[in-house]
Amino acid sequence: MVRALVALLCLQACALAAPRAATQWPRRVRGRIINGTDASVADFPWMLSMEAAGQQWCGASVVSGSWALTAAHCVSAPYLTLRAGSSTWGSGGVVRDVSHTVIHEHFDYYAMTYDFAVLHVGHYVYRFKLQFLYAAGRYNSSTVSEPFPLGPNVQPVGLPPDGYEPPAGLPVTATGWGATEEVWYPDVLQRVDVQVLDRSVCQEHLGSIHTVTASMLCAGHEGHGACHGDSGSPLVHNGTQLGTVSWGQPACDGPAAVYGNVASVSSWIRNTTGA
Template structure:
């Protein structure tokens, strides 16, 4: 059932998981962040790769030794085929790999509108902290990132909508937060921008398919989760799950 809902959501909006729902991208739908630059895991040691049958599908983040966080639309019903890779700069290689024991979706997650697009998961074994594996900081309850704030998205998503390339190395891109009402007008033909979302982007820079679930950061504080946007990843704004808005839910679900 979840797989069918995921396909519907991806056809409705350009959700930024690896595009399993689109045949043309099925084995080529990964690349890197649009017009970003290479990054190393020691600079972003809380970043996770989420894999399905060993192939990388999404990103995520480490919020404690026993909990990780990602986008709800990144997950299948059968998590026995999914794993978390921590501590590696390189796609599908290195670091520490763990299975998934627990998945908790937001009770109001909507796979069609991508409202409350968040999930917290527990690895089968705790994350072994070290130089390459660390816990990301989270904002206070109700934190609203102000318009104009410079933030950074990190992931292994596509280079562009037209180029199918799978870089080995993690990528980052600097973006700017924009007002939700502006974003809502710009993205109105895709999906409504709700209170659980925030928007960020820049001219010819952004996130793309394969970046879903990865962190949007202000320094070492995660303020958002990559969620969805226009099918053209060069579009100036994309939607992210708003961590400040959902901060109390994260605490209630994980104790973090």
Template structure:
């Protein structure tokens, strides 16, 4: 056996490959922690949630595995984060809808196109919003329903109670197959700027929300932040460790006109 064929070298190759995979999965937006990819775990300190209570939630999948969250906004359209679809082939995307379990149940639909906001920046995370169209209409019913979108220009005030849902990672990395929810509140942008400003500037295209002990994390990107059934935010980025009382969301109202122009919704 040559040195190149030794078990030690094989193990090192495997480790390097794993690290490369993880690095690629968490690559955008540059500098931040885009919360897609791990597909394991749940919102930190969240609780099990029923899809019947959040029927707009869908799992955006790459090659059949959960990658990001998304929300149904029309018969054949869903809203997600731009970095979730940036540089990915539509042919590799699908959506699982109508189930609380990210890997089973409901219905899986192929994706026909993904449109990224015209002003999205992979460097600054500005307008981290995209819309995705499925090949066949969503089977609307008790567990699949569009979320309400806010009026153009609405700016959620600090203190507004909001709920985040998703299939993202826990603090300890433990896996949970069931949809999770966490009650948070909108915070002044200045608070996210103070805590996260070294990563990205927090602008009007972004929304700041959080809680002292609950947080979104990797795998939650693209998921909805809602108030009373209206989606005000899209999970975008935050502290790489996720252990922060604040996180940044795409501000849906700031992109409302663009969403309408791209989808007719």
């Protein structure tokens, strides 16, 4: 209980801190999956809800039985868990602790390059060690791997070949639990269909914020897109993850947004996770 309260206070402090202009999309800043629709996890079985101290935080995707992929800027919160196999955050499916994280070595928070992290799942084991026969003692903890139970609603997402460059116009779908204009956090998973755009489009609209590099993927559609709260969530085409929600305009009203370019780190994901 104390641990959860401390974590919640940390989340509130982090969330209310003023972000740099139009950097990554932080939690608890008003935004939405724009013009999205309800979705079922049965259609997106790789989708994970990342929760911090029991609160919806970011999205992630299953890449193997024991590993998930998300955005590096999502993993700073304490006490992360991943919920798989549920279309609603906070209930249903199965929950796994994040036993440890691996952030891409070239991740740069200020430039938002290589915004990737992989998460290993497990559960905590607490051991009680007596110091004296009648003393209170103390707890030591360790983690034990506990894979996702793969099935119809929990499946790894496909990874693109190294260096694959999706063509402009390719249809892609983003999913997540980012806030909508109607409610602060939608209970039900949302989806929005957009298309891959040439990086020059994001550079034109967002280049004054960050340089759009090869570790980034540009996607969008006028009036549609991902936004605050969708960070780390997957952008997919036919079951292959091409992007992770990363950053964009604070108001989420532009025609384009930036995703992590998964093909730029496919080898790193496979080598780190064994996927």
